[in-house]
Amino acid sequence: MAEMVRAEAVRKSFGRSPVLNGIDLRVDGGEVVCLIGPSGSGKSTFLRCINHLERIDSGRIYVDGELVGYRQDATALREMGEREIARRRAHIGMVFQQFNLFPHMTVIENVMEAQIATRTANKRDAETIAHDLLGKVGLSQRCQAYPGQLSGGQSQRVAIARALATRPKVMLFDEATSALDPELVGEVLGVMRALAEEGMTMIVVTHEMGFAREVGDRILFFDKGCIAQDAPPERFFGAQEDPRIRAFLGHIAY
Numbered sequence: 001m002a003e004m005v006r007a008e009a010v011r012k013s014f015g016r017s018p019v020l021n022g023i024d025l026r027v028d029g030g031e032v033v034c035l036i037g038p039s040g041s042g043k044s045t046f047l048r049c050i051n052h053l054e055r056i057d058s059g060r061i062y063v064d065g066e067l068v069g070y071r072q073d074a075t076a077l078r079e080m081g082e083r084e085i086a087r088r089r090a091h092i093g094m095v096f097q098q099f100n101l102f103p104h105m106t107v108i109e110n111v112m113e114a115q116i117a118t119r120t121a122n123k124r125d126a127e128t129i130a131h132d133l134l135g136k137v138g139l140s141q142r143c144q145a146y147p148g149q150l151s152g153g154q155s156q157r158v159a160i161a162r163a164l165a166t167r168p169k170v171m172l173f174d175e176a177t178s179a180l181d182p183e184l185v186g187e188v189l190g191v192m193r194a195l196a197e198e199g200m201t202m203i204v205v206t207h208e209m210g211f212a213r214e215v216g217d218r219i220l221f222f223d224k225g226c227i228a229q230d231a232p233p234e235r236f237f238g239a240q241e242d243p244r245i246r247a248f249l250g251h252i253a254y
Contacts, residue, residue, distance in 0.1 A: 003065070004029040004170055004201045005050065010059035012045055019045045021225035022059070027170075030199045034212035037222035038248060043205045046222070047172050050203070051092040052085055063092055064169050090118040093163035094172040097179050099155040101147040107158050108134065108143040114165045126165070133161040137191050153184030160191055170201040177208060209252055213237050221245050 005027040012020040020042045027033050035043045048054040050061055052069035060077075061068040069085055070077040080088070101110050111130035115121040121129060134140050137157040147155055156176060163171060173192065177185045189211050196202060196215050206212055212219055212233060219236040221229040229242060240246050 002029050003027070004031075004063065005203065006060075006062045007046075007050075008060045008062075010046070010049060010061060011057045012042075012049060012054060013057055019225050020049070020056075023225075023227060025220070025227065025230075027201060027203060029201050031217045032196045032202045032204065032215055033218045033220060034216035035203065035205045035220050035222055036207065036209070036212060036248075037228075041222040042225040043222045044174050047094070047174050047203065047205055050170075050172060051089050051094055053094075055079070063088075068092075086118060090120055090166040091169045092172065093166065093168035093170070095156070095159050095163050095174065095176045097175045099147070099152075099159045099179075101155060101158060101162075103147050106144050106146055107139065107150070110147070110158060111162045111165050114162045118166050120166045129165055130161070133164050134158070136164075136194075137161045138187075151184060152180045153187040156180065156188045157191055160188070160195075164195075170203065171195065173202065173204040173206070175205055175207065177206070207252065209237070209249070221248075 003026055005025070007023050007025040010020055010023040011018070023046055035046070037043055045054055049056050050063070050068065055069065066088065068088060070079055102113065105113065108127065108130045111133060112123070112126040115126040115129060116123065131140065131143065134143050137160055139154060139157055142150065142154060150158065176192070177188050180188065185208070189208060192211070193215055216233050219231055219233050220227050223244060229236065229245060240249065
C-alpha cells in the first residue's frame with residue numbers, strides 16, 4: 001500500500017522538557033498502528049502533532065504526501081494560516097479521550113457540524129452523510145437525542161461518526177475508551193474493529209492490549225519520547241526480549 005503518514009525527525013518540547021526526541025515513522029495506507037507505553041512517554045503528544053494541534057519544534061510530518069501545518073518555500077518551512085490548516089485537518093480524523101460533543105446540538109447536528117465547518121458538504125448533503133454514519137456506528141435511532149441523554153459509549157460512537165464525516169484519509173484515536181465504564185468499552189472497540197476491517201488507516205494510542213494484539217498490524221512502544229520498539233503484535237506480545245517492555249506488559253492485563 002502507498003505511504004499515508006510519514007514523520008521525519010520530529011521533536012517537541014514543552015518549555016525545557018523534551019517530549020518527542022526525533023520520531024521517525026512510516027504508516028502505509030490501510031495499516032493499523034497502535035502506540036503503547038507509559039504515561040508521559042509522548043504518545044498523545046505525537047498524535048496531536050500529526051494534525052497540528054501541537055506545533056512541532058523541528059522535523060516534518062506528511063499525510064498522503066502533503067506537509068502538515070507548513071508549506072515549504074525557497075528557504076524554509078512556513079506555517080500555514082488557520083483556514084488552510086483547517087482544510088488540511090479535515091483529512092485527518094481524530095477521536096479524543098473526552099467526547100467533546102456540543103451539548104446544545106442534537107446528535108445529528110453534531111455530526112453535520114464538522115462537514116459544514118470545514119465546507120466539505122452543504123447542509124442537505126451533510127444531513128444525508130450524518131444519517132449514514134450514525135447508522136454505521138449503530139445510533140440511527142438516537143439522531144435527535146442530545147449528548148446529555150447518551151451513555152458514554154454512545155457519545156464516543158457519535159464522536160467517531162463526527163470524525164468520519166469529512167471522509168478522512170487517516171483516523172487518530174487518543175485513548176478513545178479510557179473515559180468509559182468497563183461495560184461500555186466493547187461497543188466502541190467494535191466500531192474501531194469494523195473501521196480496520198474496511199481498510200481505514202488508523203493510529204491508535206491505547207491501553208487496550210487485546211485490541212492492539214488482535215487488530216493492530218504493528219505495535220510501537222514509546223519510552224521517553226522515542227520509539228523503543230516497532231514490531232508486529234505476534235512478536236511484541238510473544239517472546240518479548242526487552243526487559244523494560246516486559247515489565248510494562250507485566251502490569252497490564254490482556
